[in-house]
Amino acid sequence: MELSTAHSTAIRMKLNINKSALVDAVSQVSKAVSSKTTIPILTGIKVQADEEGLILTGSNSDITISVRVPKKVDDKEQVIVEKTGDIVLPGRIFGDIVRKLPGDKVEWTVNDRLQTIIRSEQAEFQLNGLDPEEYPRLPKLPREQVFTMPADLLKSVIRQTVFAVATNEARGVLTGVQWQLESGILTCVATDSHRLSRRQVKVEGSEDLVLKNVVIPGKSMNELAKTLADSSGYVDMIVADNQILIKNNHLEFYSRLLEGVYPDTNRVIPKSGETVLITSTKELLQSVERASLITREGRDNVIKWTINDGKVQVTSTAQDIGSVTEEVIAKVTGPDLSISFNARYMMEALRSIDSDSIRIQFTGVMTPFIIQPADREDSLHLIVPIRTR
Amino acid sequence: MELSTAHSTAIRMKLNINKSALVDAVSQVSKAVSSKTTIPILTGIKVQADEEGLILTGSNSDITISVRVPKKVDDKEQVIVEKTGDIVLPGRIFGDIVRKLPGDKVEWTVNDRLQTIIRSEQAEFQLNGLDPEEYPRLPKLPREQVFTMPADLLKSVIRQTVFAVATNEARGVLTGVQWQLESGILTCVATDSHRLSRRQVKVEGSEDLVLKNVVIPGKSMNELAKTLADSSGYVDMIVADNQILIKNNHLEFYSRLLEGVYPDTNRVIPKSGETVLITSTKELLQSVERASLITREGRDNVIKWTINDGKVQVTSTAQDIGSVTEEVIAKVTGPDLSISFNARYMMEALRSIDSDSIRIQFTGVMTPFIIQPADREDSLHLIVPIRTR
Numbered sequence: 001m002e003l004s005t006a007h008s009t010a011i012r013m014k015l016n017i018n019k020s021a022l023v024d025a026v027s028q029v030s031k032a033v034s035s036k037t038t039i040p041i042l043t044g045i046k047v048q049a050d051e052e053g054l055i056l057t058g059s060n061s062d063i064t065i066s067v068r069v070p071k072k073v074d075d076k077e078q079v080i081v082e083k084t085g086d087i088v089l090p091g092r093i094f095g096d097i098v099r100k101l102p103g104d105k106v107e108w109t110v111n112d113r114l115q116t117i118i119r120s121e122q123a124e125f126q127l128n129g130l131d132p133e134e135y136p137r138l139p140k141l142p143r144e145q146v147f148t149m150p151a152d153l154l155k156s157v158i159r160q161t162v163f164a165v166a167t168n169e170a171r172g173v174l175t176g177v178q179w180q181l182e183s184g185i186l187t188c189v190a191t192d193s194h195r196l197s198r199r200q201v202k203v204e205g206s207e208d209l210v211l212k213n214v215v216i217p218g219k220s221m222n223e224l225a226k227t228l229a230d231s232s233g234y235v236d237m238i239v240a241d242n243q244i245l246i247k248n249n250h251l252e253f254y255s256r257l258l259e260g261v262y263p264d265t266n267r268v269i270p271k272s273g274e275t276v277l278i279t280s281t282k283e284l285l286q287s288v289e290r291a292s293l294i295t296r297e298g299r300d301n302v303i304k305w306t307i308n309d310g311k312v313q314v315t316s317t318a319q320d321i322g323s324v325t326e327e328v329i330a331k332v333t334g335p336d337l338s339i340s341f342n343a344r345y346m347m348e349a350l351r352s353i354d355s356d357s358i359r360i361q362f363t364g365v366m367t368p369f370i371i372q373p374a375d376r377e378d379s380l381h382l383i384v385p386i387r388t389r
Numbered sequence: 390m391e392l393s394t395a396h397s398t399a400i401r402m403k404l405n406i407n408k409s410a411l412v413d414a415v416s417q418v419s420k421a422v423s424s425k426t427t428i429p430i431l432t433g434i435k436v437q438a439d440e441e442g443l444i445l446t447g448s449n450s451d452i453t454i455s456v457r458v459p460k461k462v463d464d465k466e467q468v469i470v471e472k473t474g475d476i477v478l479p480g481r482i483f484g485d486i487v488r489k490l491p492g493d494k495v496e497w498t499v500n501d502r503l504q505t506i507i508r509s510e511q512a513e514f515q516l517n518g519l520d521p522e523e524y525p526r527l528p529k530l531p532r533e534q535v536f537t538m539p540a541d542l543l544k545s546v547i548r549q550t551v552f553a554v555a556t557n558e559a560r561g562v563l564t565g566v567q568w569q570l571e572s573g574i575l576t577c578v579a580t581d582s583h584r585l586s587r588r589q590v591k592v593e594g595s596e597d598l599v600l601k602n603v604v605i606p607g608k609s610m611n612e613l614a615k616t617l618a619d620s621s622g623y624v625d626m627i628v629a630d631n632q633i634l635i636k637n638n639h640l641e642f643y644s645r646l647l648e649g650v651y652p653d654t655n656r657v658i659p660k661s662g663e664t665v666l667i668t669s670t671k672e673l674l675q676s677v678e679r680a681s682l683i684t685r686e687g688r689d690n691v692i693k694w695t696i697n698d699g700k701v702q703v704t705s706t707a708q709d710i711g712s713v714t715e716e717v718i719a720k721v722t723g724p725d726l727s728i729s730f731n732a733r734y735m736m737e738a739l740r741s742i743d744s745d746s747i748r749i750q751f752t753g754v755m756t757p758f759i760i761q762p763a764d765r766e767d768s769l770h771l772i773v774p775i776r777t778r
Contacts, residue, residue, distance in 0.1 A: 090710065093682060093683070093710060096682045097679070097682050100675070100678060100679050100682060101679075102675065102679075102715075116711075122715045122716050122717075123676070123679055123713065123714075123715040124713070124714050124715060125679075125683070125711065125712075125713050126711045126712045126713070127710065127711035128709065128710060128711050286489070286491065287512070289489060290486070290489050290490075290491075290512055290514075293482060293485045293486050293489060294482070294514070320517065321479065321482060321516065321517060322505075322514060322515045322516040322517050323514070323515045324512065324513070324514050324515070325512075325513050326491075326511045326512040326513060327511050328511075
């Protein structure tokens with residue numbers, strides 16, 4: 001087990017690394033690597049060893065994830081770089097190899113013919129690398145215009161909006177979540193024109209930072225939420241040059257922005273309601289879930305609420321299958337009302353709400369209605385009803 | 390919430406049932422129900438209420454699963470049948486409804502127009518049933534010719550053979566596992582003609598019971614293993630009329646048998662080996678897993694063993710990707726040997742072996758070799774090597 005071919009050539013990169021640190025970094029950046037890309041170099045993971053440790057980067061045409069493995073974490077040595085350098089390795093196979101290495105320590109050498117030797121205990125892998133010169137450069141974003149919020153809050157904001165984006169790629173900007181920043185308040189809106197979700201949060205950063213018409217692809221938002229799954233602490237965000245960068249500890253997440261002008265959604269949101277319903281989020285959700293069992297095969301998944309006298313009667317009927325009916329106790333003010341809507345929109349909105357109790361405001365049977373946590377105003381979901389017989 | 394349509398008609402079936410007992414039974418029989426079947430009635434679950442409780446049945450063209458919910462379990466009431474009767478309900482939707490019912494108790498009524506009312510607390514479902522007369526009858530099997538083994542042992546036997554069946558449907562009997570019973574020994578064999586797995590177990594039953602050429606579809610075996618996942622105790626088995634029935638407590642599992650004559654596999658199994666290798670199952674498996682990372686994209690997933698001097702050198706090379714090499718310590722007797730084979734066959738065989746240590750016997754580089762647990766003779770895997778340069 002000699003470095004047979006490497007002996008006759010110069011060393012391009014050389015390091016020793018802790019296996020579990022490498023496994024973690026590779027699984028993070030792998031989320032951005034697709035084997036289906038039409039750009040061959042993007043099936044690879046870029047590896048750069050520098051004075052500070054190692055940086056791994058994975059990318060597809062929408063997002064880029066970059067993770068640094070620092071030399072030390074909590075005084076524990078993670079990487080010893082003997083020669084700085086870089087290489088691109090085939091992403092999927094590199095990830096599989098790293099996960100399967102037998103030992104805790106990994107010896108890693110790249111020669112100037114891009115041949116890569118990865119050794120751990122009795123196992124030695126030789127992998128043909130790709131030229132890092134071909135790998136796209138990361139955008140350089142201005143590090144001044146930063147705003148900040150806790151990672152957990154960002155994950156909530158994503159979870160409470162992204163499900164409402166349009167899924168049909170042909171719908172352009174509506175497939176993204178709109179971010180607007182003004183006076184330190186970030187407003188995130190998603191809509192597919194049948195329903196809308198909006199969340200507002202206070203962020204830290206310079207008061208005069210204003211963002212308008214920043215639209216982040218829904219898919220990127222979902223990937224970001226997954227990438228941040230185990231993250232805590234704060235995230236820094238920078239928007240520039242048709243890109244957004246989200247930073248958390250040793251992780252950098254880039255997404256392209258969508259082009260086009262996002263519609264003004266403020267005017268579709270009614271300011272108040274005639275009939276107002278307050279009830280248990282969980283009980284209402286479960287009743288809608290049951291009602292939709294019968295109708296979900298249908299195109300519109302229509303269920304009906306009949307609201308009066310301290311209760312909501314939930315009903316649904318599907319011609320060939322059958323029907324459901326049940327009642328949920330509620331505090332109702334204002335006129336009685338019967339209204340029909342898509343059960344999936346309601347379930348997705350109710351599932352995203354963390355409060356035990358919700359308030360729903362109606363202005364009529366054919367106008368959009370608003371669902372909000374009973375205890376807060378910064379989160380809002382709107383659903384357009386469906387006309388039925 | 391009145392039984393509106395049911396009032397004017399006669400009751401066909403009526404019962405009260407504990408929700409969790411119903412959920413368990415429905416999930417068991419649902420494993421046999423496919424929504425893709427071309428026989429509409431088989432998308433349903435058949436329900437029969439009799440003096441002893443309830444029987445649910447699900448079926449596709451290959452397997453049938455039938456589960457009884459008895460009136461009482463451990464003195465706890467599970468079903469109260471007020472009127473015996475039967476109905477077929479749409480399988481997927483019925484399963485979803487049952488799982489989502491709000492209460493612990495379920496009231497269930499079917500009228501003579503096959504309309505079914507399922508009530509639990511505040512929720513009431515009305516489902517259109519199908520005519521149980523259209524549901525295929527279960528085969529009547531002779532209850533005398535029974536043989537018996539522990540459920541856990543049956544699951545092992547399946548797990549240690551079924552992976553070796555041919556997956557291409559055109560291969561006929563080779564897509565099944567052959568069961569032969571003679572002198573109280575059940576021999577199970579699976580082969581796709583490139584590798585073979587055989588397991589022998591002692592069963593209880595009449596000594597003179599002989600079975601030859603019983604071939605059970607591999608898919609049925611996999612479904613049976615899943616169906617028995619949480620089962621313990623003993624299973625009774627009966628073969629007749631081109632069907633096998635496996636019984637465990639309140640569960641009956643039927644599978645059709647494959648037609649055609651299974652080849653005689655005894656003559657391909659060498660009786661002894663010249664080179665014999667004994668080593669750790671886990672270390673050898675992990676080395677093969679690593680070697681296959683490089684070659685698994687290729688058609689044959691070929692890796693090579695070079696056996697000599699107390700070790701196995703495991704190597705693999707893929708032209709464009711790279712290579713792996715590592716060594717595993719082993720006890721070797723007989724002549725040195727280099728042999729190449731499909732890594733997947735080896736991994737599947739090694740993963741199915743529960744013993745810590747294995748014995749591999751070779752008779753030459755181009756003849757099949759045998760893998761066995763080092764401590765037992767009743768389990769055997771055979772792999773045909775691949776010729777390489």
